[in-house]
Amino acid sequence: MNDESARPAIILFAHGARDPRWAEPFLRVAERVRAEAPEAAVELAYLEHLEPSLEEAARRLALRGAKAIRIVPLFLGRGGHLRIEVPARVAAVAAELPEVVIEVALPAGDDEAVIDALAQFCLRAASS
């Protein structure tokens, strides 16, 4: 019997939008994470409009036996979504799944390598 509970469980948490094509770059990120961490259970979830919600993604992982879930906010800007709505949604998930340890990573916009990649992208885009 596989011990699903030993697999790292990760939710990549993005904003979402009405147009489902919004998600394309995030689906590519999730694919790459799955390819590089095949041992992990990786879900992509959305704050608004798109499915699954954070709650639904966490439920799926819990049903598959996850004992701990790490939520990774794929947000760049540090505004109300990240400061208010994300913590509120995480608290709702934690309340619904008291047997699961829920952790939240720092957001993408706080990551030095992400900032650097964006700057390098701008430099390439400016000169191409």
Place this chain on the structure above:
Amino acid sequence: MNDESARPAIILFAHGARDPRWAEPFLRVAERVRAEAPEAAVELAYLEHLEPSLEEAARRLALRGAKAIRIVPLFLGRGGHLRIEVPARVAAVAAELPEVVIEVALPAGDDEAVIDALAQFCLRAASS
């Protein structure tokens, strides 16, 4: 006399939000671009809520003598903002400044290195 018109002129164009702290990561990107391309005139502009708007940033660059402006969309998702509002705002700028060549780069979410940096960030965030 400096020939300002020979300087590359770039507008980093981000979404914006009510909370001005939203912009922090984008300000860091702009700082880094300015540090690595000191010959360029770099403005950071916003689609919503924050100042300057795209139009205002373009006006500033045109007043400083820019003959060509490259707009770099710092958007990850490919939804309505990027597909509809950004082109409309760019068209408005082009109409207002007919003597300036306005070009739009591919958005950040289309950049392979940005996608890769986000995936690497997720992998680090998932295991830290």
